[in-house]
Structures are given as C-alpha cells and as structure tokens.
Amino acid sequence: MKTSLRLISCILVILPLLTGCWDRQELNELGIMLGLGVDKDGDQIKVSAQVVVPSEISSKSGGGIGTPVTQYHATAASLLEAIQKLTETSPRRIFMSHIRILVFGEEFAREEGIYDVIEALMREPTARPDYYVMVARKTKAADVLNLLTPLENIPAEKLYNSLDVSAKTWSPTTTVTGDELMDTMISPGIQPVITGIEIIGNHKKSGEKSNIESIVVPAHLNTTGLAVFHKDKLIGWLTENESKGFNYVRGNVKTTVGHVDCPNTQGSVTMKTLRTSTDRKVKFIQGEPVVHLKVKNVSSIGSVECKFEIGSMSAIHELEKLSEERLVELMKNSVNSVRRKFHVDIFGFGQEIYRSNPKFFNKVKDNWDQQFEDLDVKYEANSQIRRVGTLDNSFQNELKE
Template structure:
C-alpha cells in the first residue's frame, strides 16, 4: 500500500521583505475621489544608528486616489514596490474637510476587509489634511504613527482631554438613536511644510509638533464641531472615562491647590416628565492633594472639607459648561442621554425618540458631584508655611 503523506503549510504566507508595513492611514477628499495616504515603515532606517552617512527617514508616505478606498489602495502599487500590509495599523485619520463631508462610506472597507484589525483608532486632523499630518516626523518616537498612538493612550490615562475611539465604537454610536459619536482630534503646531525633514526633529525644540487637541463632535457620520481641552474632560467625566486627571481650585485667601483625580464613577439616569426629557448625572470622585500654593493647614478636618466643597463646585461647573455648549451649539447627543432614558424608561423613550435632536436641546440636566479627598501627600503643610514656622 502506498501511503501518500499530506503536508499542511501556510498557503497564504507572506515574506516580510515583500510587504510594506502600514502604521497609519489618512483619508481626504479630492473632488469626486478619495485621496488615501499610507505611512509605511522603512525597517532599515528605523534600525539605522545616527552618525556618518546619509540619514534616511524612518517612514515613507505613499498616496493614491480612487473612487473607492479599495481602488485607491490597489492603485498604490503603481508607486509602492511592496504590497501594503495593514494588519499593524495604529490609526486612521480623516482630514477636517473629509470629516465635515461625512466619513460613513469610508468605514465599509475598514469593517469588511479581514486584513484590518479592529483595534486601531479613528481620528480627525484639525485644520489640515490627513496627508499633510502623516508626512510630519516626530521626536522621541521614530515612527510618527507610534508617537500619535502612544500620545493618545498616555493623554487618556493621565490627563483626560481626549478619548480613544475604535472603529467598532464609532459605528455603534453612529447606529444608535440615543447617542451621537465623537472622535479624538490631533493638530499640527508650527509650519507643517518643514515637518517632513529629519532636521525638524534634530533640535531641542522641534519646529513642528503633533499634539492631541480634544474631541470632535459628530452628528451621524459628519463632523459638526470641536470640544476644547476643558470640555473634553467634562465629556469624559460624564461618560465615565476618567482614569486620572489633575485640576486646581482657588484657596479662599489666595493661591491654588492642585488635586489629582484617582477614581471617578458617573451614573446617568433619565426620564420623561411633562413632555420634557430630564437627566440626573451623579458623580462620585476620589482625589489626592498634589500641590499646595497657599496657606492651608491640611491637618484640620475643616480645611479638607472646604477643599472638597470647592472641588465639587468646580467639577459641577465644568460639566455644566460642557453641557451648555453641546446642547445649545451642536444639538447632538454625544453623551448618550437618549440611551439612558431608553434604559431607565423605555416606554417614555418612545414618546421623544423621533424628535430626539430637538428634545436633547431642551433637556433638563442636573449634576450632583461628590468629592472625597483621600491623601494629602508626604507633607502636611505648604513648604512656605513650614519655613515661616522655623
């Protein structure tokens, strides 16, 4: 009997030297077509040591146009010697003009093609095109896509002026009748034309930088406006997305105290009464004293009580300012108040859901914050006060 061995293997294996590893994708509008930009890693340049010889850029930018995103990516083979491989994509960024026109149609390929993992972020480039932003080199991180990705992660965890939004997050909010989506924002500081040269990052103060810049508010798939740093923090408090952040309150006798939020929990309850949507936001926040720049005796319970009261007031005012801007200017429920009413009172939700945009604008929202200060740090009184007592 002849036994024929059956060998299995990686039939779809791709050699690394045949692929162009894509770290970021940019999408802009070019008339009736899309302009797609891909930031591809140059492995040799990334591993290159500084010194003699000509220093290469760590990434290359390939661009192509097409009526569809898929077509533009395939047409990119006209200029790229390697197949673009997108399994390691860090983010997709939309130019501002593209985002205002609507990004819904561009999401189909990103969802449909199994080469794209679904953990990459979606971003908006404020005041510029995606192609221009992706051409800028960055300090510290040789690969700009990694710099932007890690800046978003670090900022979200430590400062809270932005939030990481994945493809699935955006599609879920866009499809919901009770919540509108947001995306993180990045912008260019300085002359972007100078940012694509290695010389731009060979300075103590780089001439061009990329930074996170709050959040972009959407209605369905269209950009309608921006939330600045303060408003984005307010948004994150409401949406229960605060991991850590630092704020300050003014001391009664002058000076300031910096407070670090170490824990925050938000609860939203909604109902409809007398034909009007009514929401209650309850915030429970824990903070530590991070810095004291006034005469304040932290050993006294009254001092801590006063700090907590001031912090509660500051937090409530922050949230109210955020609510006022979104309700009056954008009239888009990026907070998910409609979903909160649907969860709490599904029958009442049916009476307002068809005109929810108008109902959201006139919704009554009450905010109740409770702040507890847990730790004062390793010293009790300010340095200046201790010096005066010696």
C-alpha cells in the same frame, strides 16, 4: 493487504485537508502600513499611507541614515481603490493588518463624512478594528502623518501611544477605536466624538529629518479638543473645559490633574485625581425622563499655591466641597454648551433612556436631538481627598522677607 488499504484510505481522507500555506505572504514582499490618512481631493478620496522602512528600524543595520518611515499617496473614487492604487508608487503591496492610527482631514470629515471609510475598513478582513481614530484640525491628514517625531521614531506609533497615555492621565482627551466609532454611528441616542490632532510650529519643517535633530523641535503634534459629529459629519469642536465635562459625563476619566481656587485668598490648590467613576441613571417623573449624573472622585493634594492651611479636617472638607462644585460646573457647562451650539446628543443620554424605557424612546427617537435640548439633567458630585502629599500645611507663610 488490509493494513495497506487502511493506510491508503487514511491518506486519501487526510490529503484534501493538507492545503499547505496557500495564502502565505512573505514579509519582504509587503509594505507594513501603520498610519492611514484620508483627505478630500476634489470629488475623490486621497489616501496617505505611512509605511515602515525595514532597513531603517532594523537593529542589525543600525539605522540612522534615512527616515524610519515613508509615505505613499493615491487618489481614487473609493478608499480601497486608492489603497490598491498605492502600488503604482510602492514597490510592495500595502499590508493593512497593523494599522495603528486612522486620521481624517478636517475638510474631508466636514464635507464628505466618515461613514463610508469606516464601513470599508470594517468590511476588509485584513484590517483589524483596534486602531485609534483622530481628526486633523485645521490641516490635512497627510501633513499629520508626514511629521517626524522625537522619542518615538515612527509617527503613527507616537500618535497611538500619546493618545493612549493622554486618555488615561488627562481628562480632555479620549480614545475611540474603529469598531467603537462604527457602533456609535449606528446606535440611536448618541452621536460620535473623536479626539483632534493639530500641528504646532513650523509646518514646512515637519517632514524633514532636521525636525528631530534639535532639542526644541520646529514642529510637533498636539491633541486638541474633541470633534463633534452629527451622524458621520464633523460639525464643530469642544473647548478644553467642555471636553473635560464631556469625559466626566461619559465616565471616560481615569486619572487627571485639576485645580480649585483657594478659599478667601488668591491662588489655587492643585489636586491629582486617583480614580473617578460616573453613575448614570434615568428616572421618569410624570412620564418625562430625568437623567441623574453622579461623579465619585478620589483625589490627593498636589500643590498649595496660596496661604491656605490644609492641616485640618475642616479645611479638607472645604476643598472637597469646592472640588464637587467644580465637577458639577464642568459637566453642566459642557452639556449646556453642546445643546446651544451643536444641538446633538453626544453624551449618550438617549441610550440610557432606551435601556430604561425602550417604548418611550422608540416614540421620540426620530427627533431625539430636539428632545435632548429640553431634557432634564440633574448633576451631583462626591469628592474625597485621601492624601495631602508629603507635607501638611504649605510653608509659604514662613518664607523670609
């Protein structure tokens, strides 16, 4: 009898804990959204959702009949209202946990600001904040997500993978996730920067399947420069060289390829960056902050497109010096250009000053962007060439007449 009572007591205690799958969601009832676009539509928000078509990407069905994704649109006063409103056209409820890319239209980013959208997504428990954020340059986010791409059959995956690879191998681009963007927007002493994306080619063909049925596609997506923000509104764009300088200042460059002019002759020497790092320090001189930037760069010779002999240590040292001058020039021009055109600190110098001397920064934080224009910045670069490739000197001098 006692054993039975113990068993019943245990069951009564455990039973409330066994809630089962009360919040289960069947896959065949969900529309998996991989790409989210946000555009301005009058005084409202237009949402574009790139949703996977399961039958077209299933290995069993073979695919190839239709497109691998479809796009739904809805307009409402707020982001989540518009996403919920997508069910007016979508036969499935939109599932947000697998968003890979968030694209803002340029008009929306300039006029409306992006904070409310980022805040809504950060607050939404079903949306993970590890998606990449981009700005559609000279076009709408809906058009970017509407473009079919070769190699990667899902456009949102293409955008994510292209930006991820480019940020690791090409210095003008960088990645920004949703949580990183939110952190930048609410942190003092720094303004947001987001990589841009544009459509190159025939816009009218971009959404057709014929866009991927030829070797040379009529339209393709191309990352282009960095978008500069003041608070949460787009105010302008950096050029390619300015973007390179920005990423060197921020320490975002991992590997890349660049060139320097050949000494005393026409042509150039291309160098492949193997690894690079940026050391940022703040010193106070007579009560005023001075930012010291030092870039350490290790590279190898990629190609020699001139009659320059590189088979000696003196020649290598000369190239290292030219590389150092080029790195300093990129950083200095980027900082000075941003000061002149945008008057905002996108480099995070204010953050470095806050970490070094919080009391000083708290006195100037309310007008830090004005202080940034007069900030003393010192630049230094240390470049080392470790390899010259599989050749020593170029054989250009041995070419037959």
